[in-house]
Amino acid sequence: MAQTNSSPPSDFIREIIEEHLLTKRFKGRVATRFPPEPNGYLHIGHAKSVCLNFGIAAQYRGTCNLRMDDTDPTGESQEYVDSIIRDVKWLGFDWEDRLYFASDYYEQLYQYAVQLIKKGKAYVCSLSADEIRDYRGTLTEPGMESPYRNRSVEENLDLFERMRAGEFEDGAHVLRAKIDMASPNVTMRDPIIYRIKKEAHYRTGDQWYIYPMYDFAHCLSDSIERITHSICTLEFENNRPLYDWFLDELKVENHPQQIEFARLNLSYTVLSKRRLIELVEKGYVTGWDDPRMPTLAGMRRRGYTPEAIRNFCERIGVAKNESLIEMALLEHCVREDLNKKAPRVMAVLHPLRVVIDNYPGGQAEELDCPYHPQNPGMGSRKVPFSQTLYIEQEDFMENPPKKFYRLAIGKEVRLRYGYFIKCVSVIKDSNTGEVVEAHCIYDPETRSGFAPDGRKVDATIHWVSADHSLPSEVRLYDRLFNVPNPLEGGSDFTKYLNSNSLEILKSCHVEPSLKDTAPGSRFQFERLGYFCTDPVDSSNKALVFNRTITLRDTWAKISEKEKR
Ligand code: ATP
Ligand code: MG
Numbered sequence: 001m002a003q004t005n006s007s008p009p010s011d012f013i014r015e016i017i018e019e020h021l022l023t024k025r026f027k028g029r030v031a032t033r034f035p036p037e038p039n040g041y042l043h044i045g046h047a048k049s050v051c052l053n054f055g056i057a058a059q060y061r062g063t064c065n066l067r068m069d070d071t072d073p074t075g076e077s078q079e080y081v082d083s084i085i086r087d088v089k090w091l092g093f094d095w096e097d098r099l100y101f102a103s104d105y106y107e108q109l110y111q112y113a114v115q116l117i118k119k120g121k122a123y124v125c126s127l128s129a130d131e132i133r134d135y136r137g138t139l140t141e142p143g144m145e146s147p148y149r150n151r152s153v154e155e156n157l158d159l160f161e162r163m164r165a166g167e168f169e170d171g172a173h174v175l176r177a178k179i180d181m182a183s184p185n186v187t188m189r190d191p192i193i194y195r196i197k198k199e200a201h202y203r204t205g206d207q208w209y210i211y212p213m214y215d216f217a218h219c220l221s222d223s224i225e226r227i228t229h230s231i232c233t234l235e236f237e238n239n240r241p242l243y244d245w246f247l248d249e250l251k252v253e254n255h256p257q258q259i260e261f262a263r264l265n266l267s268y269t270v271l272s273k274r275r276l277i278e279l280v281e282k283g284y285v286t287g288w289d290d291p292r293m294p295t296l297a298g299m300r301r302r303g304y305t306p307e308a309i310r311n312f313c314e315r316i317g318v319a320k321n322e323s324l325i326e327m328a329l330l331e332h333c334v335r336e337d338l339n340k341k342a343p344r345v346m347a348v349l350h351p352l353r354v355v356i357d358n359y360p361g362g363q364a365e366e367l368d369c370p371y372h373p374q375n376p377g378m379g380s381r382k383v384p385f386s387q388t389l390y391i392e393q394e395d396f397m398e399n400p401p402k403k404f405y406r407l408a409i410g411k412e413v414r415l416r417y418g419y420f421i422k423c424v425s426v427i428k429d430s431n432t433g434e435v436v437e438a439h440c441i442y443d444p445e446t447r448s449g450f451a452p453d454g455r456k457v458d459a460t461i462h463w464v465s466a467d468h469s470l471p472s473e474v475r476l477y478d479r480l481f482n483v484p485n486p487l488e489g490g491s492d493f494t495k496y497l498n499s500n501s502l503e504i505l506k507s508c509h510v511e512p513s514l515k516d517t518a519p520g521s522r523f524q525f526e527r528l529g530y531f532c533t534d535p536v537d538s539s540n541k542a543l544v545f546n547r548t549i550t551l552r553d554t555w556a557k558i559s560e561k562e563k564r
Helices: 012-023 044-059 078-091 102-118 129-135 153-164 214-224 234-249 273-281 296-302 306-316 327-341 554-563
Strands: 031-034 063-068 099-101 122-125 174-177 192-196 210-212 229-233 257-261 351-356 364-370 380-386 388-392 412-415 420-428 435-443 463-465 470-477 502-510 522-525 529-533 543-549
Touching (some): 012 044, 012 229, 031 229, 044 063, 044 306, 063 078, 078 296, 214 229, 229 234, 234 257, 327 543, 351 502
Antiparallel strands (some): 122 174, 192 210, 351 388, 388 463
């Protein structure tokens, strides 16, 4: 079981559970579940729920089940089941042998529905969907009873059985709970329990022509699994009386307590499967695992660590009021974790050739470079140095302003873990006038990074040896949206997509130690940010790196500027 911290912070849900433990409400048992519907990939909002449910189970020595809440054939698939399993495991949680499927309960749920009919608590209604909506009333007006509400038990049983047998088309009938059309809680106005859907299900095939509604299936699945605390998001608060009604009417043995918490909303992205599906299907991103997606698959491919995500979920905590959490907080957690873990290496993204005029051509030497300045335990590697190097274009200026401290004609800088070099002349493209090569001389006495005469340089820049470095593609990812809340205002959220969320650089060079880097390996490219080897497209023949995150929060600066 994943453990992020020695003492998890308390919150209102844990307080409720501790109260139940004291009063022996569930005989001291704690059993939770994480119940995704396999109709999309998990996103960071789901991670909050995963961490909460599995975290509580671990803390109170209980259990947490993974249950596929697969009661609607539309949009569900095995691909999604597989992705959910992969992502919850990756986050670091273990459901042992408790992987369940609501679709395995279909027969049991059907029998529960029959029981309700027999009790006179459910009836087959033959109003159309539009009529049912019209009859439901509004928040301020009571609903009207369906003309089919008083069908006899026998007629209801007969019709329901024939619904199951596939005798009727979609929408011809539904099974409804008989509760109260005048209830101030609209959810309680004879809610639908079963509908006809002549659609194959990815697990049960064409065995069923009717499928249970969420409110009916969910509470009973919880009860069947002997869940004690059914933790869900706030939008189900109005459904809690219905959750309890089904369990009370059916006199089940296990009656879990539903507890609602505020879902995670995160700035500069969207956390709704419907919207994420739209991004995938309309090709705004390359897939569910596009590194710009707020999905766990996307974040993994981007280079985020499970530890950073768990730490983020712990920091945001759980509360009962909706809020928008800053993306910057998630990014901070990622930086914090990678700062500790990521080995430092050198890569040049926008190369400028540098020729060391006083270094012998054809010669090379190896400089010892530590992987982590604060952590000698991470060891070091040899980085070849030779006459021709690449440095970052922006580390050189032909006509530098006063405060430019990096390389310029007549200026001396330190090469990271290597010599001092001083620029003496440049070669320009005869057509464009652009500097294509900087000629420098090096000081052989400065290999240690310091000059024996004590002279200082203003800057240390990163570099790679031109002949030894490996050509690479680097993908610079940025936030997917350019406004904090793309859903605000209700207009089409895709118009806020950040057109600069991906920049592909094809002529980058990385140091040779990255030759056989394993897919998903994470690094800090010195002075540039955190990067990972793309797990899908990178190979030792064609290296591809994804930028996980910049070293500092550049967005904070942008929004500061906007405020001014
Ligand atoms: P969406 O509303 O995006 O379609 P969903 O809630 O229908 O998502 P489910 O597969 O039903 O998706 O979610 C599984 C569990 O994850 C549920 O218990 C749900 O409450 C929880 N969950 C979903 N989104 C969030 C979120 N943004 N923050 C916290 N928990 C969430
Ligand atoms: Mg749901």
